[in-house]
Amino acid sequence: MTFSYSPFQLPGLPPVVRGFMRQALTKAVGAAGILALASAVQAAEFPARPIQIVLSFPPGGATDVLARELGQRMTAGLGQSVVVLNRPGAGGMIGMQSAAQAKPDGYTLYISSIMSNSIYEAFNGKQSVALDSDFAAVGAIASAPHILVTPTTVGLKSLDELVAYLKKNPGKYNYASMGAGTLSNLEGEIFKEQAGVDALQIPYKGSSQAIPEVISGTSTFMFDSVTSSLPHIRNDNVTVLGVASDKRLEVLPDVPTMTELGVHGLEVANLFALMAPRGTPPEHIAVLAKVLEAAKKDPKFKQAISMHGFQVSDLKNSALHPFILDQQTFWLKRMKELGISVKSS
Template sequence: MNHLHRIFFGITLLLGMASVSNAAPESDWPKKPIQMILSFPAGGSTDVFARSIAAPLGDALGQAVVVDNKPGAGGMIGMTAAAKANPDGYTIHFSALTNQAIAQALFNNPPVDLEKDFISVALVGSVPHILEVNPSVPAKNMSELIGYIKSRNGNFNYASQGNGTLSHLEAQLFMQRIGATGVHIPYKGSSFALPDLIAGNTMMMFDSLTASLPHIQSGKLRPIAIASSERSPLLPNVPTFEQDGMKKFDVENLFAIYAPKGTPPSVVSRLEKEIRKILTNPDFKNKLANQGIHPQFANSEKLTEITIAEQAKWAKIVKTSNIKID
């Protein structure tokens, strides 16, 4: 019996040592900088939001969180790069969730899927979109803009943040609702689209409040209506779509952080914990509110539910609207 006890004790000890050995790489994470991949270029709301979180997250983790912009294909280029990264905790994906749910519905056989190829980490907030025009357009409200668009008989350009983006879908839905046509010019994000809109090369665009706010405040762009359920305190005189006569056109433009599928649970848990601390910091919230960003935390489990719901919602909208990418 004593001999059997010794054998059992030895096996237990070995298993315990193996467990500690296997856990060690996770327990001392991170040991090097972390790459945060996003699907839009520098200067837009996704980039501004991502960088605002990357800096304090890096401070909390003791390693830099380095933002890597990979724009194009409605967000699919960046999302694919993140999904195919080594799931060792050193790559995370800052997702324009609503945009990517739309792209999932619009593209035939998309290469990756937020639900299937990633682990949810945390919802981080939302950024409202605004319908804006070049100041040369003789319209100051929704009814005037609709009348002007119809008078052009399709002879005008409107911009978007790119094929398969929320900006693109909003414009398509808007044109459907008013029974008009125009020429869609897709760009690789706000930072590429805004200069042409300001120059008058395009007439109209749906864009994030964060990216467009400085140009609206300087008078280079004119806001028509905000595509959310409430007015923005930064532009209190700009009505919502519903207030300006177009019902059921509010969109919650969500953002979230994911990790490649297979990332260790301890890493996901640590990220979720630190992100919660950042988003609930009053100074952080006030700073972002002044840029038109609304921080909003939801944990990994809740984000998974939100992701599934967003994909189902936009798949239905795309199907019933019969909208195709250009």
């Protein structure tokens, strides 16, 4: 025969002892319940104050446009203001360091340019902060390919004409880039390698300084962002010859990809992702990820960013960290193949 006793019903226990045990257990259960309730309330209340998104780019550029369009949708979805903070400089490291060193509570986020960050790290060596070790992924946002433009005054109407023009006088012409060791620079070098042409890079401090040199004819071509070049395309100051992507852009549907034109290795659209400092509570990241996904499905969001050359990314969150590692390895190898000087880490 089996007997089952409550701890308060064991034979031989004096009434005073049974009373003490009952009080102690009641307090313990109550304390555990309060802690569980507090944790649930804290998660349910996130976010309880405004959130800031840090950028490594100045106001007015393509990434700034993307961040502000996303911020508007996240504000509506979270019920709290989402503020964009521009922290440009040092190849993006100022903004990245600022975000990485923030309190990991979900109230400071960072929009990373994964391709640009990987290239910068490959060119300058391992930095004090890195996407793969100092951040947790909230999710991929969108990708933005560059476009190949040439001065309208030169009169080149196709990629074949540009290649023939460059081959006629090897080494005579140059191309503009957003800076040494940038994606724009590497695209120019990959194009030279694949097309068999020779041209000297002239690095500038960003697109805003480089594109006027293309318009004037000082530089013969450039791989530029759609946001920067589009007004000049519409004003007939530059001619767009191709898209450095694996598919055409909605905003320039008649412009073929470089792959379609027979130049391979330029399917390198820059992926932008929303990140949080390492150590951010998973439940907070889950809330942010849900709102991000809702924004990406919003037709108005897609339309707004497509006008600046962005394409919503369908990369899964679980694939984002491996993608970052792959890009770091790929660009280090590619820079060495192109003969671009790489600093030791």
